[in-house]
Amino acid sequence: MALVLEHGTDKTTLAMIGEKAGYSRGLATYRFGSKGGLYDALCKSISRHWLEYLKRGVGDKVGIEAMCAALDTIYEFEQESPQEARALEILYCGAASPSAEYQQTAVGIRRRQKSDVAEWVRRGQEAGQVRAGVDPDEVATQYVAYISGMTYLWMMSPDTFDFSVSNEVMKRHLKDSLAAS
Amino acid sequence: MALVLEHGTDKTTLAMIGEKAGYSRGLATYRFGSKGGLYDALCKSISRHWLEYLKRGVGDKVGIEAMCAALDTIYEFEQESPQEARALEILYCGAASPSAEYQQTAVGIRRRQKSDVAEWVRRGQEAGQVRAGVDPDEVATQYVAYISGMTYLWMMSPDTFDFSVSNEVMKRHLKDSLAAS
DNA sequence: AATCACTTGCTTGTTGACAGCAAGTAACTC
DNA sequence: GAGTTACTTGCTGTCAACAAGCAAGTGATT
Numbered sequence: 001m002a003l004v005l006e007h008g009t010d011k012t013t014l015a016m017i018g019e020k021a022g023y024s025r026g027l028a029t030y031r032f033g034s035k036g037g038l039y040d041a042l043c044k045s046i047s048r049h050w051l052e053y054l055k056r057g058v059g060d061k062v063g064i065e066a067m068c069a070a071l072d073t074i075y076e077f078e079q080e081s082p083q084e085a086r087a088l089e090i091l092y093c094g095a096a097s098p099s100a101e102y103q104q105t106a107v108g109i110r111r112r113q114k115s116d117v118a119e120w121v122r123r124g125q126e127a128g129q130v131r132a133g134v135d136p137d138e139v140a141t142q143y144v145a146y147i148s149g150m151t152y153l154w155m156m157s158p159d160t161f162d163f164s165v166s167n168e169v170m171k172r173h174l175k176d177s178l179a180a181s
Numbered sequence: 182m183a184l185v186l187e188h189g190t191d192k193t194t195l196a197m198i199g200e201k202a203g204y205s206r207g208l209a210t211y212r213f214g215s216k217g218g219l220y221d222a223l224c225k226s227i228s229r230h231w232l233e234y235l236k237r238g239v240g241d242k243v244g245i246e247a248m249c250a251a252l253d254t255i256y257e258f259e260q261e262s263p264q265e266a267r268a269l270e271i272l273y274c275g276a277a278s279p280s281a282e283y284q285q286t287a288v289g290i291r292r293r294q295k296s297d298v299a300e301w302v303r304r305g306q307e308a309g310q311v312r313a314g315v316d317p318d319e320v321a322t323q324y325v326a327y328i329s330g331m332t333y334l335w336m337m338s339p340d341t342f343d344f345s346v347s348n349e350v351m352k353r354h355l356k357d358s359l360a361a362s
Numbered sequence: 363a364a365t366c367a368c369t370t371g372c373t374t375g376t377t378g379a380c381a382g383c384a385a386g387t388a389a390c391t392c
Numbered sequence: 393g394a395g396t397t398a399c400t401t402g403c404t405g406t407c408a409a410c411a412a413g414c415a416a417g418t419g420a421t422t
Contacts, residue, residue, distance in 0.1 A: 111341070208371090
């Protein structure tokens, strides 16, 4: 992860990884089969940690509350584990390449995020907290798109992008557009 | 562009590029200095074309109308020039890597997008079309984040992502949240 | 009109770095 | 003591980058 943060996925070599870990140049290849395999494993590992984090942050909230809590949790994760957050973002971006071996992993994670959000909205509707008229899948798509874009922009230029302000705006927005009257 | 679409930036070789163009393996390096230099040039070239397209689509509209027209134009561009749209997206993602030589190019384009949108909002406010209370920069940030995320998701899984539906939802959203009462 | 100095546009030879594979080795396990 | 596990080392093909070339101009000079 440290090497990916410093050099990016392409300029990091398997030899550097093995030696940084205190082993030989061949270890990484031996363990993960290929460079892509290693990044796939790293992507899954960080995602797992992130999902635990998210679970704890959202708890058993539903609807708007869950969506707002998730935004707060993203911010916290980024504050407390900036290296993981940033590395995960770099990996997601790398997954855009047609040759990326962990493309399906990244796609799967996004798909799961989307279905989780849709479920929050549905539960929110059942609880009478979210307007009955909205389409959970549409909301989920917009929400996930916003999060993807926001984390991407933050990674590209952390200094010109205020995560917390952006999140507050979004939370206000969610309440305005989704709350049952 | 064709090679990037097929193999991604990393698995495309400079030799393949030169030979596909009907020249020698050394031409691409000779012309662009390095692989990164070539991708920088490609990124700028496609961006230029996209900006012409956008200019024509938005015309002299301002405020909400300009923002909705831009969404429509993105969709049109993607329909009419899917190769360019997709290649640009791959390049933007590649720019996330700390080692990418065209990182600044990509950051600059996003920054410009954001300031353009903020300007649309300000003009919309002057024209009394957009509520005076909203902060143009906040709106622009949310809007650009949404677009970045949406194009990313579309690229990752074009089949499970309905661009046009998503755009209609967003346009409705923009009107609801920004229109002067 | 012939020569010479220099540029442009492209090719080819070469080097060092890298991913991935295969054959090893050494310690540990049953 | 036979096999397994965990790791290393040697090797090969591929690649980016560089440097040296070369052929076809261009333009000034005599």
